[in-house]
Amino acid sequence: MFTLLPLEDQEFKERCLQYARSVLAPLAKQLGDVNDVPEALRASLADSDIYGPLFPKAYGGTGLSAVRICLVRETIAGIYAPADTTFAMQGLGGYPIVLAGSESQKARYLPELAAGRRLSTFCLTEPEAGSDVSALQTEARDAGDHYVINGRKRFISNGYSADMGVLFARTPTSENPMALSAFIVEKDMTGWNVDWRIELMASHDIVEFEIKDLHVPKENLLGPPGAGFKLAMQTLDLMRMSVGAAAVGMAQTALDESMRYARKRVQFGRPIVDYQSTGFKLADMVTEIQAARSLVYLAAIKKDRADPSATLHSSIAKMYATEAAFRCIDQAVQIHGGMGVVKGATVERLYREIRPLRVYEGTTEIQKLIIANQLLKEAKKNEPLTP
Numbered sequence: 043m044f045t046l047l048p049l050e051d052q053e054f055k056e057r058c059l060q061y062a063r064s065v066l067a068p069l070a071k072q073l074g075d076v077n078d079v080p081e082a083l084r085a086s087l088a089d090s091d092i093y094g095p096l097f098p099k100a101y102g103g104t105g106l107s108a109v110r111i112c113l114v115r116e117t118i119a120g121i122y123a124p125a126d127t128t129f130a131m132q133g134l135g136g137y138p139i140v141l142a143g144s145e146s147q148k149a150r151y152l153p154e155l156a157a158g159r160r161l162s163t164f165c166l167t168e169p170e171a172g173s174d175v176s177a178l179q180t181e182a183r184d185a186g187d188h189y190v191i192n193g194r195k196r197f198i199s200n201g202y203s204a205d206m207g208v209l210f211a212r213t214p215t216s217e218n219p220m221a222l223s224a225f226i227v228e229k230d231m232t233g234w235n236v237d238w239r240i241e242l243m244a245s246h247d248i249v250e251f252e253i254k255d256l257h258v259p260k261e262n263l264l265g266p267p268g269a270g271f272k273l274a275m276q277t278l279d280l281m282r283m284s285v286g287a288a289a290v291g292m293a294q295t296a297l298d299e300s301m302r303y304a305r306k307r308v309q310f311g312r313p314i315v316d317y318q319s320t321g322f323k324l325a326d327m328v329t330e331i332q333a334a335r336s337l338v339y340l341a342a343i344k345k346d347r348a349d350p351s352a353t354l355h356s357s358i359a360k361m362y363a364t365e366a367a368f369r370c371i372d373q374a375v376q377i378h379g380g381m382g383v384v385k386g387a388t389v390e391r392l393y394r395e396i397r398p399l400r401v402y403e404g405t406t407e408i409q410k411l412i413i414a415n416q417l418l419k420e421a422k423k424n425e426p427l428t429p
């Protein structure tokens with residue numbers, strides 16, 4: 043698959059691999075389970091220049107590239123999930139600024155994010171608004187030279203460690219009572235009170251927080267008032283297939299571990315890899331991984347070419363890759379027998395880490411809705427007009 047990519051992308055992948063194996067893997071061993079972004083991880087990611095593909099060259103990046111975003115996530119997710127989350131959040135919190143930021147907003151924030159000097163987050167979900175973004179209740183009131191925001195956000199990744207983020211809130215007007223706007227918020231603004239560090243089944247910096255009279259200067263409004271919904275969807279559209287890439291990386295690690303274990307583990311006088319039932323599991327795993335990887339990079343290439351079908355392919359890739367990776371990792375645990383469920387085993391960790399990927403950035407069911415809608419749209423476009 044990778045040999046089909048342009049040479050520069052293959053070289054980029056090699057650099058990611060080099061970083062993942064020689065720097066990130068030992069660091070992961072040292073840090074273990076975390077529910078924040080430890081200073082050592084923050085510094086390591088910043089030193090690695092890994093954030094480059096999330097940002098345009100003019101603002102300190104190496105040029106926005108969905109393919110390279112996927113290459114990064116595939117390479118690091120199976121090694122250290124907290125590094126993958128930090129990388130993804132830099133994209134989710136940075137891309138709305140790339141898309142809609144004014145020149146001064148871009149100049150102020152993007153080089154900081156590209157260099158990893160600041161960490162970002164993306165604050166959309168609320169207690170009453172998960173899949174249904176239209177149920178958002180957080181509201182921003184126009185108060186002259188600033189907005190006053192009140193509400194509550196839930197399941198915000200990097201919410202504890204981030205220095206800033208993009209926050210979505212209602213800005214109702216008489217013409218559009220449902221209007222949603224996006225704001226750049228900074229952690230030291232008073233009114234951002236993290237009151238619940240949510241503990242997940244796997245390592246993850248994730249919080250719920252109250253927003254109480256958060257004063258945000260007018261200059262921090264991102265894009266025109268009312269542009270928030272479109273901005274949130276466009277951002278998810280870029281990052282969604284990369285969730286699939288992270289899933290592929292996790293599944294690949296599970297396959298590598300299973301190959302190693304199955305060749306070494308002897309039962310009934312033979313390595314278990316000699317049993318057809320193990321071989322079939324490995325065959326299923328590699329097939330699903332290859333299929334998922336192909337869908338992920340197809341979606342990424344389409345996104346980079348601004349192909350109108352990129353939204354459809356991004357949802358297909360996210361849905362298939364996360365579901366397939368879950369199946370593969372489950373098989374890997376089975377191949378490991380009892381050792382697979384021992385706390386601290388790589389496949390046990392992956393079994394916990396893969397699960398949230400089928401939920402965040404749109405559940406599998408929501409991906410199916412998007413895919414069906416896109417198909418219908420396409421079918422209507424191609425229908426001959428009835429007389």
Ligand SMILES: Cc1cc2nc3c(=O)[nH]c(=O)nc-3n(C[C@H](O)[C@H](O)[C@H](O)COP(=O)(O)OP(=O)(O)OC[C@H]3O[C@@H](n4cnc5c(N)ncnc54)[C@H](O)[C@@H]3O)c2cc1C
Nearest residue numbers: 164165166167172173197198199398401402403404405407
């Ligand atoms: C690890 C993790 C990290 C996250 N990080 C962030 C973040 O950084 N920023 C952020 O804003 N959010 C974040 N989220 C929130 C995430 O996007 C939501 O959890 C997700 O969109 C689902 O919303 P919900 O949890 O409220 O589930 P619900 O929307 O309540 O869904 C519950 C169930 O109902 C199903 N369902 C809902 N509506 C429909 C429908 N119309 N048709 C069929 N089935 C339906 C869902 O598929 C699901 O199975 C994160 C979540 C997790 C778990």
